[in-house]
Amino acid sequence: MAVVKPLLETVGDWALFAGRALTGTVRPPFELKETARQVFELGCRSAPLIAASGFAVGVVLSMHTRASLARFGAEALIPAGLGIALVRETGPLTAGLLLSGRIGAGIGAELGAMKVTEQIDALEALAVDSFKYLVVTRVVACIISVPLLTTLMNFTGMLGGFAAETAITGVPLGLYFRQAFSLVQFSDLIPATLKTAVFGFLIATVSCYLGVNTSRGTEGVGQASTRAVVYSSILLIVANVLLVRMIFFFYPA
Numbered sequence: 001m002a003v004v005k006p007l008l009e010t011v012g013d014w015a016l017f018a019g020r021a022l023t024g025t026v027r028p029p030f031e032l033k034e035t036a037r038q039v040f041e042l043g044c045r046s047a048p049l050i051a052a053s054g055f056a057v058g059v060v061l062s063m064h065t066r067a068s069l070a071r072f073g074a075e076a077l078i079p080a081g082l083g084i085a086l087v088r089e090t091g092p093l094t095a096g097l098l099l100s101g102r103i104g105a106g107i108g109a110e111l112g113a114m115k116v117t118e119q120i121d122a123l124e125a126l127a128v129d130s131f132k133y134l135v136v137t138r139v140v141a142c143i144i145s146v147p148l149l150t151t152l153m154n155f156t157g158m159l160g161g162f163a164a165e166t167a168i169t170g171v172p173l174g175l176y177f178r179q180a181f182s183l184v185q186f187s188d189l190i191p192a193t194l195k196t197a198v199f200g201f202l203i204a205t206v207s208c209y210l211g212v213n214t215s216r217g218t219e220g221v222g223q224a225s226t227r228a229v230v231y232s233s234i235l236l237i238v239a240n241v242l243l244v245r246m247i248f249f250f251y252p253a
Contacts, residue, residue, distance in 0.1 A: 013209070014205070014206065014209050017205060017208075017209045018201070018205040018209070020131070021131075021135055021136055021139045021204075021205050021208070022139075022201070024131065024132055024135070024136040024139075025136055025139060025140050025143075029129075029132065031132060031133055031136070031137050034133060034137045035137045035140050035141055037137075038137050038138050038140075038141035039141045039144055039145055041141075042103050042106070042107075042138070042141050042142060042145050043141065043144065043145030043148060043149060046098075046099060046102050046103065046145070046149055047149065047152060049098060049102060050095055050098065050099075050149045050152050050153050050156070051152055051153075051156045052156075053094065053095075053098055053153065054091070054094075054095075054152065054153035054154070054155070054156030054157040054159075054160065055156045055157065055159055055160035055163075056160060057086075057090065057091075057094060057153075057157050057160065058082065058086070058156065058157035058158060058159060058160025058161040058162075058163075058164070059160040059161065059163060059164045060160075061082055061085060061086070061090065061157070061160075061161060062078060062082055062160065062161040062164035062165055063164055065078050065081050065082055065085075066078055066164075066165075066168070069081070075169075076179070078161075078165060079161065079162075079165065079171075079176050079177075079179035079180035079182075080179055080180060080182050080183045080184075082157075082158070082161040082180060083158065083180035083181055083182075083183065083184045084183055084184060084188065086153075086154050086157045086158065086161075087154055087184050087188050087189050087192055088188055088192050089192070089244070090157070091150055091153045091154040091157055091192075092150050092192050092193065092195060092196045092199070092240075093236075093237075093240055094153065095146065095149055095150040095153045095196065096146065096150075096196060096199040096203075096236050096240070097233055097236065097237075099142075099145075099146055099149065099199075099200075099203060100199075100203050100229055100232040100233045100236055101229050101233070103142060103203055103204070103207065104203050104206065104207040104228040104229045104232045104233075105207075105225045105226075105228060105229050106207075107138055107203075107204065107207035107208055107211055107228065108207045108210050108211045108224040108225040108226075108227070108228030108229075109211070109221055109222075109224065109225040110211065111134060111207075111208060111211025111212050111214070111224075112210070112211045112214035112220060112221035112224035112225065113221050114134070114211075115211065115212055115213075115214045115215075116214055116215070116216075116217050116218070116220060116221060120134065120212065134208070134212070135204075135205075135208045135212065138204050138207075138208055139200075139201060139204040139205060139208070141204070142200035142201065142203055142204035143197045143200045143201055143204070144200075145200060146196045146197060146199050146200030146203070147193050147194065147196045147197050147200070150193055150196045151193060158177065158180055161176075161180070162176045162177070162180075187251045191247045191250070191251060192247070195240070195243040195244075195247070198239055198243060199236050199239065199240075202232055202235045202236055202239060203232045203236065206228060206231050206232040206235060207228040207232060210224045210227050210228045210231070211224050211228070
């Protein structure tokens with residue numbers, strides 16, 4: 001009981017924090033310039049990591065799929081199987097977990113450092129809404145960036161699969177992509193991509209909550225950064241299970 005009560009209190013505080021951030025995304029004033037800067041910092045600067053990881057995942061998935069399907073003489077299904085696997089689950093989940101490390105740690109450390117050095121208090125003294133300027137802008141940036149980066153991971157994953165297949169069979173690029181997207185429908189692509197907006201919201205709110213509630217100086221900054229990665233990753237995995245269940249409910253086919 002001594003452990004459960006503080007945990008429930010923390011979860012409740014985060015839920016209120018996340019609700020305030022969600023309502024703040026649709027209420028003026030809109031910090032468009034700062035939001036655009038955060039999209040660049042959190043999104044564009046994460047693109048090389050996502051692209052390289054997606055390519056590597058595509059190569060590995062293609063090799064494993066070939067090893068399995070070759071037993072049944074079904075090598076022709078490798079591009080289609082890779083496309084379905086990437087678009088439905090592997091791409092969104094892998095991108096989310098990578099970004100929870102890249103973005104979560106950055107936000108937690110940055111806001112934590114601002115908290116312990118009293119920069120957040122200085123913003124309030126200048127009549128700036130620090131919650132809007134620091135939290136809401138990062139939440140909006142993550143909601144925008146994570147689906148776009150997931151799409152990038154899916155595409156580079158396909159390229160990685162093509163590189164692995166063409167090295168073995170010499171399959172042309174056009175034929176490979178026609179086969180890869182032969183079974184992928186909008187009911188596969190759209191829900192799987194949109195659920196990553198929820199991933200972005202969870203990563204941003206957890207990281208911002210831990211950052212703005214940092215204490216104990218530089219030690220607290222390090223703990224906020226580490227906890228942001230761990231907690232956002234756990235929440236992302238749990239949310240993924242629930243969202244997949246919802247997708248199957250609305251798209252049973």
